[in-house]
Amino acid sequence: QLQLVESGGGLVQPGGSLRLSCAASGFALDYYAIGWFRQAPGKEREGVSCISSSGGSTNYADSVLGRFAASRDNAKNTVYLQMNSLKPEDTAVYYCAAVKTVQGVCRMTPITDWGQGTQVTVSS
Numbered sequence: 120q121l122q123l124v125e126s127g128g129g130l131v132q133p134g135g136s137l138r139l140s141c142a143a144s145g146f147a148l149d150y151y152a153i154g155w156f157r158q159a160p161g162k163e164r165e166g167v168s169c170i171s172s173s174g175g176s177t178n179y180a181d182s183v184l185g186r187f188a189a190s191r192d193n194a195k196n197t198v199y200l201q202m203n204s205l206k207p208e209d210t211a212v213y214y215c216a217a218v219k220t221v222q223g224v225c226r227m228t229p230i231t232d233w234g235q236g237t238q239v240t241v242s243s
Contacts, residue, residue, distance in 0.1 A: 120232075121143070121146055121151075121217055121231045121232075122143070122144045122145060122146075122234065123141050123142065123143055123144070123153075123215050123216060123217070123231065123234050124141070124142050124144060124234055124235070125139060125140070125141055125213060125214060125215050125234055125235065125236055125237040126139070126140050126142070126237055127139040127140045127237055128212075128213060128236075128237030128238045128239045128240075129238075129239070129240070130240045130242065131205055131239070131240070131241055132241070132242070132243050133205060133206060133207060133241055133242075133243055134204060134205065135205050135241070136201070136202060136203045136204075136205065137202045137205065137239060138199055138200065138201050138202070139155070139199065139200040139202065139213055139215075139237060139239075140197055140198070140199055141153060141155070141197065141198040141199070141200075141215030142196060142197045143196045143197070147193075147196065148191070148193060148196045148197070148198065149172060149173075149191075149193035149196075150172055151172055151217040151218075152169055152170065152171050152172050152217065152218050152219070152220045152225035152226075153169065153170055153189075153191065153198040153215055153216070153217060153218060153225075154166060154167075154168065154169035154170075154215065154216055154217075154218035154225065154226075154227045154228075154229060155167040155168045155169070155187075155189065155200045155213060155214070155215050156213070156214045156215070156216065156227070156229065157209075157211035157212065157213045157214070157239075158211055158212050158214070158236075159208075159210060159211040162211075164214070165180065166180060166227025166228075167179070167180050167183055167187065167200070167213070167227075168180065168183065168187055168189045168200060168227075169189065169218050169225035169226065169227050170189040170190065170191055170198060170225060171220065171223065171224070171225045172220070174190065174191045174193075176223065176224055176225065177189050177225070178224070178225055178226070178227065180227075182208075183202075183209075186202065186203050186204045186205075187200060187201065187202050187203070188200070188201045188203075189201075198215060200213070200215075202239070205239075205241045206241060207241045207242060208241075209239060209241050210239060210240050210241050210242070211238075211239060212236040212237065212238050212239075213236055213237050213238075213239055214233050214234060214236040215234070216229035216230070216231045216232075216233065216234075217229070217230050217231040218230060
């Protein structure tokens with residue numbers, strides 16, 4: 120059972136930054152493309168970003184393009200989501216999951232169960 124653990128959330132003011140981490144437990148993460156998802160209160164979970172297993176390609180939702188950046192350190196078995204210029208509408212619980220890859224390009228389609236997530240709150 121693949122298990123991923125998210126961390127790094129918190130309370131930040133609009134315009135601020137946070138870096139989320141997604142760590143793998145008990146398996147090597149470098150085989151998998153990883154996606155970031157979020158769920159705001161009263162809304163469905165949505166895909167935010169994904170990064171290929173090598174880190175060579177990434178995809179982003181239009182709402183975060185240019186503000187968020189996914190990266191990975193396979194030696195540390197960890198994937199990151201750098202979030203800049205945060206807005207109140209970015210407030211949500213953020214999750215990571217292994218995702219599908221099609222012809223080398225990651226898709227924001229999860230293939231593992233959800234973890235606990237990490238809360239991100241953007242508020243003044």
